Amino acid sequence: MEAQLAREAIAAALADAGLAPPPRGIDLRPIPFEGxxxxxxxxxxxxxxxxxxxxxxxxxxxxxxxxxEAKQRASEAARKxxxxxxxxxxxxxxxxxxxxxxxxxxxxxxxxxxxxxVASRLIGEVIKLGPDFGxxxxxxxxxMVEHSQPNxxxxxxxxxxxxxxxxxxxxxxxxxxxxxxxxxxxPGDIGMHVIKCLWCYERFHKGQEPADPSLRxxxxxxxxxxxxxxxxxxxxxxxxxxxxxxxxxGFVAGIDRLLKYLWRKNEQGEVVEGEDxxxxxxxxxxxxxxxxxxxxxxxxxxxxxPIVGDYLRDAALNPKPHVPAEGEPEPTMTPEExxxxxxxxxxxIEWWPEVPRWREEVxxxxxxxxxxxPEFVKLWQETREWSLADFRRIFDELxxxxxxxxxxxxxxxxxxxxVAELLEKGIAEISDGLPVVKIDEKLGLKQETYRTLPILRSxxxxxxxxxxxxxxxxxxxxxxxxxxxxxxxxxxxxxxxxIFKILELWGFEQAKKSYHLGYExxxxxxxxxxxxxxxxxxxxxxxxxxxxxxxxxxxxxNPDLPPETKERVARQVGLGSLKFAMLARDNNKVVVxxxxxxxxxxxxxxxxxxxxxxxACRILEHAGITPGQAIAHDDQQPALDFGxxxxxxxxxxxxxxxxxxxxxxxxxxxxRPLQIVNYVYELARRFNDFYHACPVxxxxxxxxxxxxxxxxxxxxxxANSLALLGIAAPEEM
RNA sequence: GCGCCUGUAGCUCAGGGGAUAGAGCGUUGGGUUGCGGACCCAAAGGCCGCAGGUUCGAAUCCUGCCAGGCGUACCA
Numbered sequence: 001m002e003a004q005l006a007r008e009a010i011a012a013a014l015a016d017a018g019l020a021p022p023p024r025g026i027d028l029r030p031i032p033f034e035g036x037x038x039x040x041x042x043x044x045x046x047x048x049x050x051x052x053x054x055x056x057x058x059x060x061x062x063x064x065x066x067x068x069e070a071k072q073r074a075s076e077a078a079r080k081x082x083x084x085x086x087x088x089x090x091x092x093x094x095x096x097x098x099x100x101x102x103x104x105x106x107x108x109x110x111x112x113x114x115x116x117x118v119a120s121r122l123i124g125e126v127i128k129l130g131p132d133f134g135x136x137x138x139x140x141x142x143x144m145v146e147h148s149q150p151n152x153x154x155x156x157x158x159x160x161x162x163x164x165x166x167x168x169x170x171x172x173x174x175x176x177x178x179x180x181x182x183x184x185x186x187p188g189d190i191g192m193h194v195i196k197c198l199w200c201y202e203r204f205h206k207g208q209e210p211a212d213p214s215l216r217x218x219x220x221x222x223x224x225x226x227x228x229x230x231x232x233x234x235x236x237x238x239x240x241x242x243x244x245x246x247x248x249x250g251f252v253a254g255i256d257r258l259l260k261y262l263w264r265k266n267e268q269g270e271v272v273e274g275e276d277x278x279x280x281x282x283x284x285x286x287x288x289x290x291x292x293x294x295x296x297x298x299x300x301x302x303x304x305x306p307i308v309g310d311y312l313r314d315a316a317l318n319p320k321p322h323v324p325a326e327g328e329p330e331p332t333m334t335p336e337e338x339x340x341x342x343x344x345x346x347x348x349i350e351w352w353p354e355v356p357r358w359r360e361e362v363x364x365x366x367x368x369x370x371x372x373x374p375e376f377v378k379l380w381q382e383t384r385e386w387s388l389a390d391f392r393r394i395f396d397e398l399x400x401x402x403x404x405x406x407x408x409x410x411x412x413x414x415x416x417x418x419v420a421e422l423l424e425k426g427i428a429e430i431s432d433g434l435p436v437v438k439i440d441e442k443l444g445l446k447q448e449t450y451r452t453l454p455i456l457r458s459x460x461x462x463x464x465x466x467x468x469x470x471x472x473x474x475x476x477x478x479x480x481x482x483x484x485x486x487x488x489x490x491x492x493x494x495x496x497x498x499i500f501k502i503l504e505l506w507g508f509e510q511a512k513k514s515y516h517l518g519y520e521x522x523x524x525x526x527x528x529x530x531x532x533x534x535x536x537x538x539x540x541x542x543x544x545x546x547x548x549x550x551x552x553x554x555x556x557x558n559p560d561l562p563p564e565t566k567e568r569v570a571r572q573v574g575l576g577s578l579k580f581a582m583l584a585r586d587n588n589k590v591v592v593x594x595x596x597x598x599x600x601x602x603x604x605x606x607x608x609x610x611x612x613x614x615x616a617c618r619i620l621e622h623a624g625i626t627p628g629q630a631i632a633h634d635d636q637q638p639a640l641d642f643g644x645x646x647x648x649x650x651x652x653x654x655x656x657x658x659x660x661x662x663x664x665x666x667x668x669x670x671x672r673p674l675q676i677v678n679y680v681y682e683l684a685r686r687f688n689d690f691y692h693a694c695p696v697x698x699x700x701x702x703x704x705x706x707x708x709x710x711x712x713x714x715x716x717x718x719a720n721s722l723a724l725l726g727i728a729a730p731e732e733m
Numbered sequence: 734g735c736g737c738c739u740g741u742a743g744c745u746c747a748g749g750g751g752a753u754a755g756a757g758c759g760u761u762g763g764g765u766u767g768c769g770g771a772c773c774c775a776a777a778g779g780c781c782g783c784a785g786g787u788u789c790g791a792a793u794c795c796u797g798c799c800a801g802g803c804g805u806a807c808c809a
Contacts, residue, residue: 449735
């Protein structure tokens with residue numbers, strides 16, 4: 001509102017001075033000096049630059065100078081001219097308009113507000129709108145945000161947590177910006193992971209499920225991990241040997257001695273083929289990968305393994321100082337870690353010969369699914385429900401509310417029909433027996449960009465892409481979505497570009513506006529990470545730790561709260577911190593999840609903001625007013641009066657409150673919750689500054705009323721911003 | 734090879750054309766006969782990866798290079 005006035009005033013002054021506004025229009029920004037409130041424009045810089053350049057060229061005095069000197073001359077002249085222009089414009093604006101003060105500083109035209117008047121209007125608006133302050137005008141474009149795609153039969157870990165937190169926040173922000181938003185979840189309830197899990201369950205754990213139903217989902221996740229460990233066992237062993245061959249010179253130096261030992265055993269009557277030994281020797285000496293199918297006998301590695309262990313135990317007990325060799329990377333594991341890893345693998349060395357048979361069994365299990373064998377389908381339904389019950393609990397805890405639940409199992413058949421249609425239309429083709437879309441070719445691109453995407457396995461079973469094509473079609477046709485957004489790991493960005501292009505080729509205009517919101521992984525800090533893959537913290541464990549720590553801190557800081565309040569606050573603070581940690585880093589940056597840091601609750605963290613909110617509530621309570629009501633401020637009441645001069649802390653807080661609506665629009669435009677995270681943290685900081693510098697309750701009237709109203713407005717804006725992030729705003733803590 | 738992402742304080746990160754580049758953690762030293770000390774103040778700490786270019790003005794935009802990460806036809 002004030003900005004509009006300022007822009008018009010400057011435009012009028014420019015016209016009056018016979019100057020044309022610059023092509024980019026009249027820019028406005030907040031005045032960056034402490035203790036002032038208003039807007040600044042750099043129009044004079046832009047105009048002066050042009051004028052000076054033209055004049056200097058016309059005069060020809062630049063010709064003898066070097067390019068660098070000429071630039072410097074022009075730059076200096078432009079700065080001087082900008083200030084002259086700004087002074088002229090400032091004088092004109094002053095004589096025609098009602099700003100408190102108009103000045104020319106450093107070539108900028110600065111228009112200072114009448115702080116009391118603008119503060120009154122702003123605070124009145126915040127209090128009147130309450131939870132709606134910050135929201136944008138309703139828009140018609142229908143948006144669907146698909147997020148939270150955990151796999152059933154697997155555990156929900158902190159990576160999924162980041163996805164859900166992002167999805168929730170982005171949905172909230174888009175809704176606040178004015179879009180009609182549908183939130184969708186898409187659990188992976190079928191696929192190879194399910195088959196592997198159920199194979200392992202039937203083969204090794206049937207009838208062992210925990211009695212407590214609430215533990216079944218997690219138990220099932222452990223079964224999946226076990227299946228993975230069993231089926232990948234050979235790869236794990238071989239990649240460990242590969243690592244040794246690259247990083248442990250002692251191992252490589254001694255390899256022929258170690259293998260000779262194996263050979264000698266052979267002479268004692270055990271049968272080991274010399275070819276395998278020669279192969280191992282060659283591969284390890286040259287630091288090359290050992291290929292499982294190049295080994296002739298199943299027992300070579302099994303027999304070799306104890307000898308490797310002997311060597312590693314010795315190396316761990318008598319560590320030799322590491323001499324870094326030229327051009328060699330630092331070793332990723334210490335001798336102790338290597339031996340520990342060996343022991344870990346050694347525990348299951350009897351798995352080695354079993355692996356091929358297991359793989360065959362998994363293939364057979366997959367066929368049972370493809371045939372829809374009733375008994376197997378029943379098992380699937382039952383176990384799937386164990387996981388889904390877990391997901392519902394977690395989503396509830398995180399405050400995720402889904403308008404739609406899609407399931408991969410629902411779109412499998414539909415996807416296969418679509419593949420047939422795409423083949424028929426000539427968009428897809430069969431290449432080497434595999435249905436694919438050669439995207440670059442279809443788009444007529446010469447340079448490889450989108451490459452080729454398979455859309456069905458050659459055996460006719462469905463891929464992720466098969467299902468995604470079907471699902472997206474449903475989003476557009478059944479749900480009338482104009483813009484679809486996917487919150488999915490950034491590693492899949494090429495895949496999504498491919499899907500979008502295929503949808504475009506297929507004729508869906510909406511695909512052009514669709515967007516893959518990629519985010520980086522959640523990792524453990526260096527040193528904590530174990531070589532065991534998939535070792536990401538489990539959500540439930542992290543949640544329990546954070547809640548326990550929150551309870552501890554509340555007990556320490558505020559022992560007099562009633563027990564049920566303590567518990568409620570612990571959840572608000574604990575879960576709030578967790579969510580904050582997930583959102584407080586840009587999407588394309590890896591979150592290094594340090595449990596200690598997540599538990600500290602200090603500094604740039606949710607409790608800092610929540611604490612500011614609780615403080616604001618407490619001040620209002622002391623004043624004997626119900627938040628948001630008693631100070632209800634409207635046009636009929638007299639304007640707030642902060643006094644002749646507002647404190648810098650008051651101004652700083654007011655200015656920040658004023659920009660929430662813009663921040664929401666910006667956050668929505670770039671799908672960036674971080675925008676709001678930064679905003680609300682800064683708001684809390686400014687409120688704390690204000691709190692320490694400006695007494696509220698002890699102040700004389702009319703300042704007291706004005707400051708109370710400011711506290712109430714701050715309280716509302718803190719709560720609204722936290723709500724966008726899905727973080728609770730406790731009234732006490 | 735090609736493509737995408739990242740490089741800012743000791744560490745973790747904000748800032749994405751505009752006036753003096755900011756936070757948190759860590760280090761050092763302070764603050765409560767104040768509305769909640771989960772707070773605040775101060776000090777120290779920067780060739781904003783390198784080199785060009787565009788601009789009145791570049792950490793920010795463009796080009797090239799260097800370094801790291803990730804993708805790249807039957808995993809999801």
